[in-house]
Structure formats: C-alpha cells, structure tokens
Amino acid sequence: MMENSMDFKTSIVILNYNTIDFIQACVESIRAFTQEGHYEIIIVDNGSTDGSVEWLQEQADLKCIFNEENAGFPKGCNQGMSIATGTEIMLLNSDVIVTPRWHEQMIKALYSSEEVGAVSCVTSACSNFQQIPVPYKTMDIDVLLDFAEKYNRSNPSLWTMHFTLVGFCLMFRRSIYDEIGDLDERFSPGNYEDDDYCFRIMKAGYKLILCRDTFIHHYGNGTFVKKRTPEEEKRHTEKFNALLRRNFAYFQEKWHLRDNRYKDYSQGLFAVEDFVQDNQRVLIVARNRLAYICYLLAQEKKLAVDYLTDSKLDYELLHKYCNIILCDDLHKGAKELRGKYNGVLISNSVLDYANISELRECLKKHCDGAFVEEEPFKMAE
Secondary structure (H helix, E strand, O other): OOOOHHHEEEEEEEEEOOOOOHHHHHHHHHHOOOOOOOOEEEEEOOOOOOOHHHHHHOOOOOOEEEEEEOHHHHHHHHHHOOOOOEEEEEEEEEEEOOOOOOOHHHHHHOOOOOOEEEEEEEEEEOOOOOOOOOOOOOHHHHHHHHHHHHHHOHHHHHHHEEEEOOOOOOEEHHHHHHHHHOOHHHHOOOOOOOHHHHHHHHHHOEEEEEEEEEEEEEOHHHHHHHOOOOHHHHHHHHHHHHHHHHHHHHHHHHHHHHHHHOOOOHHHHHHHHOOOOOOOOEEEEEEOHHHHHHHHOOOOOEEEEEEEEHHHHHHHHOOOOEEEOOOOOOHHHHHHOOOOOEEEEEEEOOOOOHHHHHHHHHHOOEEEEEEEEEEEEEEEO
C-alpha cells in the first residue's frame, strides 16, 4: 500500500486517430476533474488528418507522440507507456469524459491491498458487465455530471473482483508494467490485447478490481462509425469480424482456451443461485469459467465457493483468491472431496469429459441440496 496517498502520479495514455472532438473533450475533462500535479497526459496520435495534430501541438501540458501512420492500439499504447514517468499507468480511450472524483477513487481501490494489480470503473457503454443505466440518451453534459456527482461516492463494498477489465479505462501499478511488460502487438490493430494483459496480471499473482462506485462516460465505438453506404457497411463488418476471429484464434492458442466463453455468464450458470442461501457452500465443476466464479464471489450471499477443474490455466490465474481444486482427472478429483455442498453445478464445459456418468454420480454423493447441470452449449449455425 502506498505510504502517502499524495505520492502518486498517474500516466494517462490516450490514443487518438481522427477524433478531434472527442480528444478535446476528454483532455478538458481530465484537466477539470483530476487533481493537479498527480497526473500526466500522454497522447499518441496515429496519423490523424482531421486537425488533431495541430490542436495537440498547441497544448503545452501534454506529452505527445506523432506517428505518420496508424500503428494500431497495442503498439500505440506501448509507445505511450515507454515514456510514462508515473507511479501508475492508465490506458484511457479518447471517447470518454471523466467525472468528479473518478481518479482519486480508483487510486484508493488500486492501493487498498498489495494483492490488487489493476482497476477499472463502470460506464455508459461497455461490455463485460461494466455498463450501468444512465439518465440520459443523448449527450447532455449537465445531466451527465449531475449523475456522476451523485454516483461517485467511494464505497469499498462496491469493489468487486473481476476476471477481465475492458481497456477503455484500465489503471495498473507501474510495478506491474515493469514486471510483465508491454501489450502484445500481435493483436494489432486491436481486440483481445486487454484480455491478454489482464490474464498476464492475474498469472503474475494479482487480482483485478472493478470499482462499481466510480462512473465515467464512454461514447463507445459506434460513435466513430462514419456514414457508409450499405455495401461499405457490409465490407466494414466483414473485415471487423475477420479481425475478431483472427485475434481470438491467437488468444485461444496462446492461453489454451477451450472456447470463446471464458467470460460468458450463461443463464444455465445462474441456476444454482436460485437454490442456495446466504453463507452456504457450493461446488462448481468447470473449465475456463472463472468469470462466473468471480461473479459468485462478488455476490451479497457471501457463498463459500469451491471450483473443481482439470484446467491448469484456471489454477494459475486465480488460485490465490479462490479455492480451486486442481486435478489431473475430474472423477479422481471428485472422489477426494470432503463434506457436503448446498449446491453443485456441472458446467457444460466439462460435459465432453470421458467419464461424465461416473463424475455425475460421485458429485451427487457430495450434494445436500440443489444439483444443477448446465445444458450443452450449442454452436450458432
């Protein structure tokens, strides 16, 4: 934990590519709502032609890197981080507007424990269960700031362990960066590099915290979509989907993931919660479903959660913060279980296990309550 809360200085790294209106609003909001002397803004411009470069060059308080071409998100972030001098590094999208107390509250969460490696916040447009309802549909800065002023009240009970954090606003200790290094540029021009970085942080032994007490506005990628003809939109979508498939294939190979549902919360997973009470004991049998485990641990029911798996990756990423029972064979592991569980859930991620019948019968002996089996996962046609 930082000895003096006044010792911090956060290097805020922002990429810009032809988003002059957004980068101006983003920078102005940082200046307005971040304590002077405790941050530096590093802008990496990826070859903008919309006047962004000229405006950035006029800003004396910004550290800027100007690329002649679009280097992509991972490489651009790496360029920015390479000149960072802060005690923390924050990756921040240009299409955000920060809000009162946003920074100090995230700093407080980041240094709440030596176990915490990175933090993020909630917003108006985001995946990964980081989006919350907001009282505005179109941009109204007065309504936005009034909402944030009331919402942003530091509350440690709203800091929840998360499995991955989206890179629209991701802050981590400088020591983390020194330990695990740059973003993986093989994900260029972008997508999955933030998930990869979160996996690397967890593998290094740290946990990720979502600050549900802190809100900033995020326009979202849709804002950047220029008007296109139907044919142009079709080509754009096909190109983007091909990029997602390529980058996930690399991510899957790198981390030995069985499918793309590693942070998916399907309805079948939630079934066991309908049958268990506060402070009861549950067993989850799965592979690559740690997002759901983090979700269970964050619930007010305060369940005692055991996780039986044969996935070494699952053990490596979260064993310090969750009771993960790693075994070479699921049935053999189940036979070593002790005591009874108020709820047992078999994830569809293990339904292809060769001895599933024997595993099922063994688990039933340890179940003194709800026994739930998630329906098989069906691939989209």
